[in-house]
Amino acid sequence: MLHVKDVAITFNEGTPDEKKALQGINLELHKGEFVTVIGSNGAGKSTLMNVISGNLVPDIGEVIISEKDVTMLPEFKRSAYIGRVFQDPMAGTAPSMTIEENLAMAYSRIRKRKLKPGVTKQRKVEFKEHLRTLNLGLEDRLNAKVGLLSGGERQALSLLMATFTNPNILLLDEHTAALDPARAELITNLTKKVVDEHGLTTLMVTHNMQQALDLGNRLIMMDKGQIILDINGDKKQNLTIEDLLKEFQRIRGEQFESDRAVLG
């Protein structure tokens, strides 16, 4: 479904600030796979996300989605295949527009936009149905401006907008990191439910190790622009935070205390 092939990217090449953000990344996601990505700050998680979403063009290597080479495709064209939820709850929705208008825009992600009304009676019924699955009462507030919603509600709406059109790939970029623990749990549960329901191929970056263990059926750990650990199946189900930390120490052979504080 998603194939990242020998991707490397270096920032500020040839200057003292040179940073090899990704070094020969190979990653293949099969249909329905839910992969969680962990790693300390600067490990290359966000860069990987940006390369997949089209925000960044890799120096070398290819990105292939559903057997189509999209490496050079601009971000907006690639979005037809990709559903995305950002870390910032404000980033995924248009605040001065209503809930139904935001959903209508998400509805058009996989269609050509035309000069026909975006919110129709028929679509409204559909939107309401989808909103009901969130259990937040948003289905009764179709005409409310999204800027009036709380961060948790906005993130739930973003998640819905990213998923209800069944994207080929779902990218979640630390999408619960900016929420309070209760809201984060709500979004985590919603994510689980939505991904299961639609069988979405998902890549989720998180700083929260427990979340990385609880969600998904495969886990990868990144460090210094490389994938240093890739665990799936039963082995992933039985994994604990201690295992992960030990594994990291074994591979990198470094003191892990500072990272542990970040990842904990």
Added chain:
Amino acid sequence: MALALFGAVESGIIYAIMALGVYLTFRVLDFPDLTVDGSFVTGAGVAAISISNGVSPVIATLMAIVAGFIAGCITGLLHTKGKINALLSGILMMIALYSINLRIMDSPTVSLHNSPTIFSQLRDIWPAGIDSFFNGIFTTLGSERAPATWVIVFFMIIVTLAIKFFTDYFLKTDVGLALRATGDNKKMIRSLSANTDNLIVLGVGISNAMVALSGALIAQIGGFADVSMGIGMIVIGLASVIIGEALFGKKTIAIATIAVIGGAIVYRMVVTLALRVDFLETGDMKMITAFIVMVALIAPRIIQARKDKKRRLQKRAALAGLKEGA
């Protein structure tokens, strides 16, 4: 007095089309587009020179709309493809248009004195009975002199409202929603597979098409196009948008667009009344405009701050009273 205000309403409705264009860029796209000063004249110039060369007024006006659209698209392209700051792309285009307009018009002023215009053609088919009927109302209301014709007001109300409804509808289509989101949250709408560059070019193009239409109509009503008639036009447009929003609200698109039209008319009336004050001259108009915009921007904040202060003082006083009682 009443006649002067009638004239203000008449031209206000025409300038409202320009103000709707400004609303589209400033408010919807969040793109401060200064092309307006140039494209207004482009519209006036294209219409005037075409008409004086024998083109039918309707076709000439349509040509003006296309010319404005192209000018706006170039500004949009400078910003999106050329990566030039939005303000600067507008200023560059405005300056370039000054020369282009001179080329189009071939002289600083084009007169339409003996040429047909949309309005003169309409007047020919306009039944005189309507004018005398409304003039009757006008004079019974106490005015000594009545307007020459009502055809302009009626025709312009229809045209301006048609453009308002076109704008309302367009902004609710799939393309229109994406356009609004481009002004609201670019990152988001790009992740929903919309080409924000093209949307900006389209939006600025439509905006300047409206501005040029407004210019073409003003030229036909005034009987001339002048290369400097666009100076300060952007501020007038902004004044209309801000006054309209302050007076009539902006809760929905439909309310906001009608508010902009109202704002344009109120602006003309304020200027007309201001010019009747003894110590002000016609040349002071730009200053009056700037002053109106300043007041419209500053006043709401002062009023709100005063309200807040009053509320705080009341609460404190009530609390103090409670303590004293206890």
